[in-house]
Amino acid sequence: GQQVMQIPQYQHVQEGEDFTTYCNSSTTLSNIQWYKQRPGGHPVFLIQLVKSGEVKKQKRLTFQFGEAKKNSSLHITATQTTDVGTYFCAGTTQGGSEKLVFGKGTKLTVNP
Amino acid sequence: DAGVIQSPRHEVTEMGQEVTLRCKPISGHNSLFWYRQTMMRGLELLIYFNNNVPIDDSGMPEDRFSAKMPNASFSTLKIQPSEPRDSAVYFCASLRYRGGYTFGSGTRLTVV
Numbered sequence: 001g002q003q004v005m006q007i008p009q010y011q012h013v014q015e016g017e018d019f020t021t022y023c024n025s026s027t028t029l030s031n032i033q034w035y036k037q038r039p040g041g042h043p044v045f046l047i048q049l050v051k052s053g054e055v056k057k058q059k060r061l062t063f064q065f066g067e068a069k070k071n072s073s074l075h076i077t078a079t080q081t082t083d084v085g086t087y088f089c090a091g092t093t094q095g096g097s098e099k100l101v102f103g104k105g106t107k108l109t110v111n112p
Numbered sequence: 113d114a115g116v117i118q119s120p121r122h123e124v125t126e127m128g129q130e131v132t133l134r135c136k137p138i139s140g141h142n143s144l145f146w147y148r149q150t151m152m153r154g155l156e157l158l159i160y161f162n163n164n165v166p167i168d169d170s171g172m173p174e175d176r177f178s179a180k181m182p183n184a185s186f187s188t189l190k191i192q193p194s195e196p197r198d199s200a201v202y203f204c205a206s207l208r209y210r211g212g213y214t215f216g217s218g219t220r221l222t223v224v
Binding site for chain 2: 043047103
């Protein structure tokens with residue numbers, strides 16, 4: 001079945017440093033979504049990418065979707081303590097399914 | 113908009129007991145998903161409904177698990193009998209057509 005891999009599993013940074021998490025799918029994706037889950041909380045939708053090679057920005061966050069629509073990345077510039085949490089990518093396969101398969105997430109901790 | 117509402121927030125039960133988790137999706141959302149989250153396995157899709165009809169239940173681990181959606185504003189996930197390995201956080205999420213899921217706050221289930 002479809003698998004979504006995410007690396008790294010954990011990332012510790014000093015406040016102000018940049019952070020990147022990578023996502024790879026075993027199959028071509030229809031779209032990819034990114035979620036953030038704060039400790040003790042629930043996943044919160046951040047963004048959806050649909051087009052091959054698409055790049056989207058949200059303030060300090062930059063999201064990319066690979067040309068082959070099998071990989072994606074999330075980059076945070078100048079991390080802040082409010083960025084702490086686990087970042088998940090999730091994808092749907094082509095064919096119209098609404099079924100999202102989640103990666104295992106990257107847990108980000110930020111030292112002030 | 114009250115968001116996706118799940119109850120109870122926490123459930124502690126003894127092995128062998130029946131457990132029922134409840135979810136009220138956002139009004140107007142036509143798809144509903146049940147996920148289970150554990151440290152080992154991450155976020156796993158158990159089952160999803162489209163317009164109250166179960167579409168994919170391939171993630172339901174065993175016959176002990178069952179889910180219903182009798183109407184557009186209510187769904188249940190039942191475990192009978194419960195086992196310690198069912199301990200996890202169970203999330204319900206809803207979706208209106210395409211785009212990001214909205215997750216509920218989850219039910220933390222502990223089976224002792």
